[in-house]
Amino acid sequence: MRWVTCESDGGDRVGLVVDDQVHLLGDERTLIDVISSGQSEMEHVAKTARRSPAEVVSLESATLRSPIPTPPSVRDAVGFLDHVRGCRRAYGRDTKLGEVWNQIPAFYFANPATLFGARDDVAIAPGSQWFDFELEVAAVIGTPGSDLDPAAAQGAIAGYMLFCDWTARDLQRADTALGIGQGKGKDSGMSFGPWLVTDDEVQERLVDGRLDLHVKADVNGVEIARGTTGAMDWAFAEIVSFVSRGTRLVPGDIIGSGTIPGGCMLEHLVGDPETYDGWLKPGDTVSLHGLALGSTHQRIVASAPPHPLSSGY
Numbered sequence: 001m002r003w004v005t006c007e008s009d010g011g012d013r014v015g016l017v018v019d020d021q022v023h024l025l026g027d028e029r030t031l032i033d034v035i036s037s038g039q040s041e042m043e044h045v046a047k048t049a050r051r052s053p054a055e056v057v058s059l060e061s062a063t064l065r066s067p068i069p070t071p072p073s074v075r076d077a078v079g080f081l082d083h084v085r086g087c088r089r090a091y092g093r094d095t096k097l098g099e100v101w102n103q104i105p106a107f108y109f110a111n112p113a114t115l116f117g118a119r120d121d122v123a124i125a126p127g128s129q130w131f132d133f134e135l136e137v138a139a140v141i142g143t144p145g146s147d148l149d150p151a152a153a154q155g156a157i158a159g160y161m162l163f164c165d166w167t168a169r170d171l172q173r174a175d176t177a178l179g180i181g182q183g184k185g186k187d188s189g190m191s192f193g194p195w196l197v198t199d200d201e202v203q204e205r206l207v208d209g210r211l212d213l214h215v216k217a218d219v220n221g222v223e224i225a226r227g228t229t230g231a232m233d234w235a236f237a238e239i240v241s242f243v244s245r246g247t248r249l250v251p252g253d254i255i256g257s258g259t260i261p262g263g264c265m266l267e268h269l270v271g272d273p274e275t276y277d278g279w280l281k282p283g284d285t286v287s288l289h290g291l292a293l294g295s296t297h298q299r300i301v302a303s304a305p306p307h308p309l310s311s312g313y
Contacts (some may be wrong), residue, residue: 001046002195002294003142003159004049005031006071007063007117015062016049017195022062026054031067031196035142035158036251039200042102045096048284049104066115067161067196068140068252076136076165076191076238076256077107079232083259086267105234105242108182110165110190118162118193118296124280125188128168130273135217135263138163139236140196141253153240156249159198162215162293163256164191164286169266188303192254194294202292206211210235215290217263219280225262232257247297 002017006024014031015022025045034045078084078101085095116122124131143159163188164211171184205212212230216223229236240255261267280286282302289295 001042001198001201003031003034003067003198003225004059004062004195004227005065005067006057007065007071008010012065012069013256015057016046016053017059018050020059022057022059023053024055024057025049030069030251033253034197035140035196036144064117064119064194066117066192068192068254069115071112071115071252071254074110074112074254074256075107075243076110077105077234077243077258079105079229079234079236079239079258080227080261081233081265082261083263086261087264090266090269091273102233105239107239107243108186110182110256111187112254114187114189116189116191116298118294119298120191121299121301122166122189122286123301124192124282125166125168125171125184128171128188128305129279130169130276131300132167132169132265133217133219133280133286134165134167134259135215135225135227135257136163136165137161137213137215137257137290137293138192139240139255139257141204141240141249141255142199142251144184144248144250146248147246148244148249150209150235150237150241150243153244154206154237156240156244157199157236158251159196160202160211160213160293161192161196162194162288162290162296163254164288164296164298165256165259166190167264169279191296191298193296195291197294202214205292213291213293215260215288215293217260218287218289219265220285224265224268225260227263228304229257
């Protein structure tokens with residue numbers, strides 16, 4: 001099953017993707033309501049949507065929101081350690097990682113208030129000159145739970161989405177200097193979609209506990225990177241298990257894979273970042289593509305300048 005959330009005059013509506021159409025539900029259920037109802041009920045809702053939808057719209061013309069427009073939380077993990085090495089290499093830093101990177105899957109809490117749909121324009125973070133994208137896949141929790149072992153954690157995942165993590169590298173540099181985690185460098189937006197593909201539809205891609213979905217990214221039609229979630233150092237099951245320790249995951253929680261190695265402009269940096277011509281500019285188009293996950297196409301636009309603080313920053 002492939003589920004979307006569409007914007008309409010009456011508010012957001014959930015729909016099932018059937019070929020090149022969206023079969024919309026006739027009530028106010030959110031996608032969190034649908035995925036948290038259990039596999040049997042979700043299949044019943046999908047069957048009803050196929051046979052007697054409240055409305056049918058073309059997928060091409062639908063205004064797509066993030067499939068989960070208001071998630072309870074968003075956590076972005078570091079599932080690919082080669083991405084960290086690639087970023088360090090780009091800045092001329094030592095690429096050797098401390099042992100802790102191999103002991104626990106790192107993650108940070110992201111901002112669930114600034115989410116984009118798969119076709120929305122994306123404004124550059126105010127004040128940024130080094131704007132970047134990051135190619136990722138996100139898992140969405142469907143079954144609540146805490147202190148999950150990896151098998152139970154895998155079972156708690158309702159489905160997966162493409163995830164573009166927009167990053168202002170110059171603002172991130174200031175965040176890094178503060179030493180207390182991600183801040184404004186990651187605050188200006190994330191994109192998800194076009195749809196959430198349910199776990200049952202990609203079960204054949206789950207090999208030895210690792211989801212193997214191939215993805216790629218283009219900027220202005222030029223391929224920048226391609227890879228697979230099968231190469232993650234930390235599988236989704238392990239990440240979700242770790243995230244659930246001492247806390248409770250709830251339906252709609254989003255957990256990112258981390259960036260596919262090479263899946264951002266920073267990892268392709270050559271020379272001085274101040275003069276690097278690879279940072280995203282207004283008019284650029286970023287597209288992500290994934291097996292079973294669909295495609296995103298987003299245009300970069302300018303933002304208003306930030307209001308200066310007393311320091312002038």
